[in-house]
Amino acid sequence: MSVLLEVSELRASYGAVRVLHGLDFVVNEGEAVVILGANGAGKTTTLRALSGMVETSGHVHFDGHSIVGSRSEQISRIGIAHVPQGRGTIVDLTVAENLRIGAYRRRDREVAADIERWYDVFPKLEARADQQAGNLSGGEQQMLAIARALMSRPKLVLLDEPSLGLAPIVTQELFRTLGELNHTEGLSMLIVEQNANLALGIGSRGYVLETGSIVVSGTTDELAGDDGVRRAYLGV
Amino acid sequence: MSLFLTQLMNGIGNGAVYASLALALVLIFRTTGILNFAQGEMALYSTYLFWYFTDRGLPVVVAILAAMALSFIGGALVERVVIRPVEHSSPLVLVIVTIGLFLALNSIVQVQFGSDIKTNLPRAYPKHTWRPGNVQISADTLVLVGMLAVVCVLLYLLFQRTKIGLAMRAVASSSESARLSGVPVGQMLMFGWGLAAALGALAGVLVIPQIGLQASSMQSILVFSFAAAALGGFDSPVGAVVGGLIVGVAEALTTQYVHALNGIVLIVPFGLILGVLMVRPQGLFGRRTVERV
Incomplete structure (x- = not known):
């Protein structure tokens, strides 16, 4: 290792x-x-x-x-992806936009596929894809913050x-x-x-x-x- | 009635100018949390650039585009050089810095371009007035409203459909989370200031030829734009546009119908600002700031 x-x-x-x-x-x-x-x-x-x-x-x-x-x-x-303490979501953006920001630095063409992948892991996020992150429950926001961090493929x-x-x-x-x-x-x-x-x-x-x-x-x-x-x- | 409609159209034309400058104010306020008191003087400097280019024989449209491009660069540099070093200071410091920038730009244009009034600004379009019924609609009104509409569409596309627009919204909402996602926050702030400066430049070159170019040209316009942004809500682009149009119409109708206020029509924006702050401090479209504990 x-x-x-x-x-x-x-x-x-x-x-x-x-x-x-x-x-x-x-x-x-x-x-x-x-x-x-x-x-x-x-x-x-x-x-x-x-x-x-x-x-x-x-x-x-x-x-x-x-x-x-x-x-x-x-x-x-x-x-290195950092999920800060207490809801590191960008509250004014939608769930989907948060995930796209997570992939901001990526130049490959697999961003959409990755978003689908994290929707599979966190199905509650997919149901709320077009809602503002600020309207999510605490648990959903934490999942979103983690999924956004993972979008950068850290x-x-x-x-x-x-x-x-x-x-x-x-x-x-x-x-x-x-x-x-x-x-x-x-x-x-x-x-x-x-x-x-x-x-x-x-x-x-x-x-x-x-x-x-x-x-x-x-x-x-x-x-x-x-x-x-x-x-x-x-x-x- | 036709007099009322004529003044209404004039008001909408002026309102379009206030709206675009208010949009520039909102753009900077949302991304950096700063009330940019120098927005008008930045537009003033841009308009002097425009005058300089046309004075050297550049075609009007080329001069407008060149002034906007240089203003974009200038705005970005102002963010980097003047604002960045103090961006985490108290609001009071930031207010004083932008007022200092206001005074500096106002003095620089007088030193650089002379303090005489320039009346030889070329127009981008011919003077014309249409008279459907007895209502008068000037080409100025149509151009200004058209400019505002185009600006709104372009800004909408930028913020909703492009990656850089998405990143700017992320920075405006939470710069720390955006930074942790790899968004270069500093570059986004420079881009925002550049955009605001270019927007102000466009408003300046379209409106100032109507009133003559001198060091004080933008000052009352800025006051009306602040009233527009306060009325609509400093964090709301839609509010800036609606606020701008309301302020423009209120100004035109007051000038026409309330003779007692002739010569002191600046009372209108100040009254609006005061009224908004007392009744609905977040503005018509602004969001009340609620901290969730």
Whole structure:
């Protein structure tokens, strides 16, 4: 298994406030990696740092590119898709238009076929193809945000708390779909979650983030068996 | 009755100018969230370019197209050089920057082209007035309304049928999500400012020959256009067009029938702005901003 994303000494700050204090982690090709942590631990900032949305230093190597200091749209172009926290849909565009924006950088002729493909995976989106994304339910918007990210045919998808604000049954359906995409398509994912039960269920490895530093890492089985993790994140 | 209809037609003609400049304001407001107080002076500069080209002997239509093309480039450069460095600043800063741009452009045209009034602007079409019944309809009115109709159709096609139009709507709705999808947001904003400047140029070269070209030519027009955009809603292109026509007609009828306001007809747009802000701040077609928690 080859390394797809290699992060070392990743630091990020908002103005004078440093939020990440030197993170080291990797995502291998085809892996689903989970980052757990409480509110304010720096999970969202980690993903934003990878996407060039905050002031960042350190080393990030992705698929042969060094991406620290690159602009978000350049990072998107080399194959990292970012589903931001809380409905990363473009609310004034229709569902179909959102998907076309996801393919903005593509020049091939298979965009329409890909849209059909994601409609098959998320049938609720097809039924609402011509509706404004802002009128969708929370779960549908999250599916749309993920489908739009996948329209760019990314090598790695960053998912920022996909379960946030969704009903448990919707969340379970969403994670089942994500798990299938990871298993059957070999889609690499980096998932940030507070809902540790769900996240550990689909990931193969994970990291635990506390106040901007990684405190525990291991396979998801190891994390699920770790007493500290169980007490802090699994509620047992 | 025929006098009323004549003034109605005049109002619609002027309204078409206000509408196109209001469209330019809306275009910039939707994409960058900025009220561009310099929109009128950008159109003024464009019209001076037009005058300069025709003065050098270029045919009128060529001069219009050249002025529009240069305005597009100029508008894009203004976004990149003047607006981009302050785009995340407070609204107050942005207002002051565009007012500064207003003053700068107004002074530059006087230095560059002289402060005398230019009356020798060629017309793109012959002067003519039709009189069906006793109603007078001037060629100016028809050309301005025709220009507005063509502009509306082209903008509709651009925004609804092209990839770049889709990307611009994405940027206007959520620039962060658009950026994460690989849309080059900065280039889209430059394109939007360029488009607005070219649109203003078209309105300027068609209307200013009727009133004479000098440094103050666009100022009252801009006030009427702001009233139009406020009335229709600053985030609504349809609102800009409807608002422009309403403001134009209101101005023409006031001038005709309310003699007390002769010479201070600017009271009309200011009254409209005030009224809209008090009764329906989002404008007729604008969306009320609701934050979902």
